[in-house]
Amino acid sequence: MKDLIYLTYSEIKTKLNDGSLKSKDLVSAYINRIEVTDSKVKAFLELNKENILKQAEESDNRRKSGKLLSEFDGIPIGIKDNICITGEITSCSSKILENFRSPYDATVIQKLREKGFVLFPRLNMDEFAMGSSTENSAFQTTRNPFDTNRIPGGSSGGSAAAVAASMLPVSLGSDTGGSIRQPAALCGIWGLKPTYGRVSRYGLIAYASSLDQIGPFSNDLQGIADLMEILSGLDHKDQTTAKVNSFEANSVSSIDWKGKRIGVMKSEEFNFSPDVNKRYTDILKDLESKGATLVPLDFSLLKYAIPVYYLIATAECSSNLSRFDGIRYGLRKEGAGKLEDLYSESRTQGFGAEVKRRILLGTFSLSSGYYDAYYGKAQKARVLIRKQYAEFFKSVDIIFQPTSPTTAFKVGEKTKDPIQMYQADILTTSVNLAGVPAISCPAGLDSNGLPIGLQITSEHFNESKLLSFAKSVSELEICKLALPKEIT
Amino acid sequence: MDEKELKNIANLAKLNIDDAEVSSMLNDFSRIVQYVDEIKNLDTSAVGDDEIYEQIFYELRKDFAENNLKRDDLAKIAPSYENGYIVVPKVIET
Numbered sequence: 001m002k003d004l005i006y007l008t009y010s011e012i013k014t015k016l017n018d019g020s021l022k023s024k025d026l027v028s029a030y031i032n033r034i035e036v037t038d039s040k041v042k043a044f045l046e047l048n049k050e051n052i053l054k055q056a057e058e059s060d061n062r063r064k065s066g067k068l069l070s071e072f073d074g075i076p077i078g079i080k081d082n083i084c085i086t087g088e089i090t091s092c093s094s095k096i097l098e099n100f101r102s103p104y105d106a107t108v109i110q111k112l113r114e115k116g117f118v119l120f121p122r123l124n125m126d127e128f129a130m131g132s133s134t135e136n137s138a139f140q141t142t143r144n145p146f147d148t149n150r151i152p153g154g155s156s157g158g159s160a161a162a163v164a165a166s167m168l169p170v171s172l173g174s175d176t177g178g179s180i181r182q183p184a185a186l187c188g189i190w191g192l193k194p195t196y197g198r199v200s201r202y203g204l205i206a207y208a209s210s211l212d213q214i215g216p217f218s219n220d221l222q223g224i225a226d227l228m229e230i231l232s233g234l235d236h237k238d239q240t241t242a243k244v245n246s247f248e249a250n251s252v253s254s255i256d257w258k259g260k261r262i263g264v265m266k267s268e269e270f271n272f273s274p275d276v277n278k279r280y281t282d283i284l285k286d287l288e289s290k291g292a293t294l295v296p297l298d299f300s301l302l303k304y305a306i307p308v309y310y311l312i313a314t315a316e317c318s319s320n321l322s323r324f325d326g327i328r329y330g331l332r333k334e335g336a337g338k339l340e341d342l343y344s345e346s347r348t349q350g351f352g353a354e355v356k357r358r359i360l361l362g363t364f365s366l367s368s369g370y371y372d373a374y375y376g377k378a379q380k381a382r383v384l385i386r387k388q389y390a391e392f393f394k395s396v397d398i399i400f401q402p403t404s405p406t407t408a409f410k411v412g413e414k415t416k417d418p419i420q421m422y423q424a425d426i427l428t429t430s431v432n433l434a435g436v437p438a439i440s441c442p443a444g445l446d447s448n449g450l451p452i453g454l455q456i457t458s459e460h461f462n463e464s465k466l467l468s469f470a471k472s473v474s475e476l477e478i479c480k481l482a483l484p485k486e487i488t
Numbered sequence: 489m490d491e492k493e494l495k496n497i498a499n500l501a502k503l504n505i506d507d508a509e510v511s512s513m514l515n516d517f518s519r520i521v522q523y524v525d526e527i528k529n530l531d532t533s534a535v536g537d538d539e540i541y542e543q544i545f546y547e548l549r550k551d552f553a554e555n556n557l558k559r560d561d562l563a564k565i566a567p568s569y570e571n572g573y574i575v576v577p578k579v580i581e582t
Contacts, residue, residue, distance in 0.1 A: 100565070101564070101565050102565075103557050103561040103562055103564070103565055104556070104557060104561075236550075237549075239548065239549065301530075304526065304527055304530050306523075307524040307525075307526050307527045308527060310520070310524055311524055311527070318501060322502075325502065327576050327577065327579065332567065332577070339579050340502070342577060343502040344502045344503060344504050345504070347501075347502050347503055348503050348504040351503070356503055357513075357516060357517070357520070359501050360494075360497055360498060360501055360513075360517060361517070361520055361521075361524075362501075363497050363500050363501040364517075364521070365524075367497065367500060373528070374524065374527075377527055377528070377530075377532060378524075378527060380532035380535040380539075381527055381530050381532055382540075383532075383535045383539045383540060384530070384532060384534075384535060418516055418519070418520060419519055419520065422523075
């Protein structure tokens with residue numbers, strides 16, 4: 001029998017349901033793998049073995065007594081450290097929330113529990129989901145399983161690396177400007193940012209509320225489709241969830257490339273690495289040979305996406321993070337004198353450098369005298385970006401772009417230059433600003449053996465079409481890659 | 489952006505910046521502001537103020553009370569808890 005840890009999500013689901021695999025055996029195999037491997041990858045901030053094994057045992061007992069909660073009962077799933085789970089620490093990888101134990105479940109957690117998933121909290125991330133490399137965690141830097149000298153991407157780097165290193169088959173992350181798709185691409189796995197409003201954000205510790213969405217990572221596409229069906233839906237605890245037709249995993253089926261109109265970008269406009277550029281061009285040639293028509297789109301607005309994203313996201317973060325003041329939430333700096341000092345001391349000691357930088361930028365753009373020129377202007381630019389996507393989808397069925405302009409860079413390579421780091425998200429941020437859904441699909445390896453990701457984007461609430469195209473991409477020989485068995 | 493302005497912003501954000509940090513933070517911050525200044529080149533005159541807030545699917549929830557957090561569970565995570573109340577430091581200066 002194939003080593004349990006190398007099973008795909010689909011194989012796990014099948015074996016659990018045909019009785020050839022017990023959840024406890026599977027979970028034990030993953031725990032062993034984590035114990036051996038995570039000292040190199042550093043994806044986990046914590047591993048509560050006892051609780052995890054107990055959940056698996058309960059699932060096996062339900063199966064034995066014919067009282068299964070669902071066909072997903074017993075499947076292990078990793079949870080990013082900004083999604084609240086009752087009784088567990090949810091720190092956002094920040095010192096300010098280092099000891100915060102959530103008294104409630106996020107809606108997505110409640111949904112997973114109802115189906116019988118075995119929850120594996122908690123996976124490392126950039127502090128408060130601010131970063132593109134998982135180097136901004138207050139506790140540790142997660143490493144890329146394909147090369148542990150390199151970053152896994154961010155901010156959901158722990159969630160992506162855990163799946164890529166075969167420490168779990170699926171996990172949850174959150175995506176504000178690319179934080180699921182970019183690490184999925186750099187770690188060679190699947191990662192989906194759903195349409196804004198598809199998945200409840202109740203219990204996700206907010207970074208930028210108008211951009212954040214929770215989404216899945218998986219080692220195969222079926223895991224993404226199943227999790228989308230489970231997680232999506234209207235939630236009265238989150239006013240921004242949408243009342244739309246639900247997504248059904250069985251609506252995903254391969255498409256015929258013939259006659260499909262694929263929106264593409266002129267790669268020379270952007271600074272893609274030669275390997276990424278070549279792979280993108282080769283995939284497009286392959287699709288043309290299969291009968292698809294390539295439609296070049298005008299992405300000139302994209303150069304504004306990162307400035308617009310940083311102005312809007314940081315404005316929202318300065319507001320969202322104001323609750324961490326040492327009184328209501330977060331670390332309290334004892335012994336401070338006046339109330340104002342308690343606020344400032346607690347926040348200054350609790351937040352890391354990048355979080356402070358973004359709070360300052362947000363406070364600046366919202367402050368008197370600058371509001372119209374920065375925040376107001378950025379909101380209007382966001383409308384233009386949203387309209388441009390609507391315009392794109394009048395002439396194409398789908399949009400294909402590289403997910404990231406380069407493959408994984410080395411740890412420390414960009415930490416001293418915030419602008420260079422921000423540009424790692426150039427291809428993903430506009431998707432969040434428009435609110436449309438996008439997935440990163442594995443698209444082979446570069447000449448250094450590092451994964452390349454292909455980003456597919458569709459219109460609002462059309463995840464069925466998005467995942468159908470992704471399924472056909474998964475069948476392309478040029479996009480195949482294998483996850484590393486040995487982590488060095 | 490100068491030192492005085494940076495300190496004013498930090499004060500609004502309730503963050504302390506010590507003198508050793510000022511120069512590197514000023515440098516980073518000026519570069520970031522210069523970078524986001526790029527949006528000034530974008531013509532947004534066609535976008536009306538009302539379009540910014542366009543969201544078609546918001547639905548307000550019904551106004552009903554439901555049990556959410558239990559008091560005992562809150563007591564377990566509060567740093568200081570007495571007689572059914574969460575104790576916070578004194579916030580009124582005399």
